[in-house]
Amino acid sequence: MKSVPRLCLLLLIAALSACTWHVREDNIVIARAAPAADLAALRAQLPAYRIEETRIAADGAQLYALRFLRRDAVATVLYFGGNGYTVARHAATSAKAYADAPVNFVLVDHRGYGASTGTASLEALLADAGTVYDRMREDPELAGLPLIVHGHSLGSFMAGRVAAHRRLDGLILESSVTSFEDWGAHMRSRQKLWARMLVRRVAPAGALVGQGNRPVVEALDEPVLFVAGEHDVATPPRFAEALFQATPLPEGRKRLLIVPARNHTNAADSPEFRQALSAFLAESVAPRPAG
Structure with missing residues (x-):
């Protein structure tokens, strides 16, 4: 979008x-092909994280992913970006969104995008999202931590597909539509x-x-944070408001953030989002009991 x-x-x-x-x-x-991320540059820029490169097999494609790990993490965020998103180009900006929260995060290039192989189609991207989520659940380094799925724009449909078919610990839908x-x-x-x-x-x-995502949110039973930029003309805030109203969760389990002076691409790159994410983690996403 x-x-x-x-x-x-x-x-x-x-x-x-x-x-x-x-x-x-x-x-x-x-789809837009692009090189893999410059790991040396990212590691120098983001010393708080251990950054690891991996590839995820998904129905004939190899999906390029980066894991950003920190010792004090209380949760992991799996992020699906929008149509223009590639890990190499946007990883540092994504890191800013999560910098104030004690979380690991995982970034993935969509099939056919960035450094991932395969041919892009909407159904293939939606199916890949479930495969990536399953791999994160199986990852021994992430075991025992809550897993939150964050999707932006096109990626919000991927996040919604995962929420409809998997058990999440939390969902963030940014710049989505009904x-x-x-x-x-x-x-x-x-x-x-x-x-x-x-x-x-x-x-x-x-x-x-x-x-x-309206049918998805109507059946949600996990905590959700809806995010939109005040000046988003591609997916204006009224879509986030409609999704929020359609979600049958009590106040406190669902949250709505309209970020002042932000547009379609930069609502998460804001102090307001970082504060909302911290509150979402503290109040909604309880770590699973050990064992």
């Missing part, structure tokens, strides 16, 4: 010839009046139909 200018351009073109513009999978899942159908209506609403008159409907097609 990071490619909003491109989508707006496509919508403008569609406006000249059709009444309904169908958002396709290849408008959302746009459904692609709702998001299509939002994209149409952002166009000029003449374009809205020509394009009566923006609708998902193919693998995108029916996808979204």
Whole structure:
């Protein structure tokens, strides 16, 4: 969902010839290959962590991942980034989001993205998320610690898929949406009046139909933190608010954070998120009993 200018351009073109513009999978899942991370640079920049590189086998693909481990960790965060996310480019920024919390964190390049192999598709990325989660649960160095899944934008659907099919200790959904159908209506609403008159409907097609996190949150039984940037125009805060309201958990087990003066890409890179994460860990995510 990071490619909003491109989508707006496509919508403008569609406006000249059709009444309904169908958002396709290849408008959302746009794989970009990139080198592996510079471990020496990351280790020099982040001395508090032991940083380890690994690859995770997932249905014919090798998913590139980095583990950031610290001695005082009380939990581990598994992070799924958005459409433009690669570990090599964004690892240091992700580390800032977690720097004030005593957590390990694991970053993974999506299939076909960054240094991961394989061919990207929405269903493959969703399936891979479960495989990666299972590997983290089996990791002996992470055993006994609560495992929290954090997904941003495209990665929020991966986090939601894991939450729907696995037992989590906590869930963070950042810059997510209720459904692609709702998001299509939002994209149409952002166009000029003449374009809205020509394009009566923006609708998902193919693998995108029916996808979204509203059904996921309606069945949640683990603590959840919803995050959005105040100035996010791609997935505005009203989506996070709707997901929060749809979650049948009591206050204290669900939290909503709208970060002032932040947009679609940088809500977690903020003091407000770091404070919210610390509170989420302290109040919602209880460590599992030993043994």
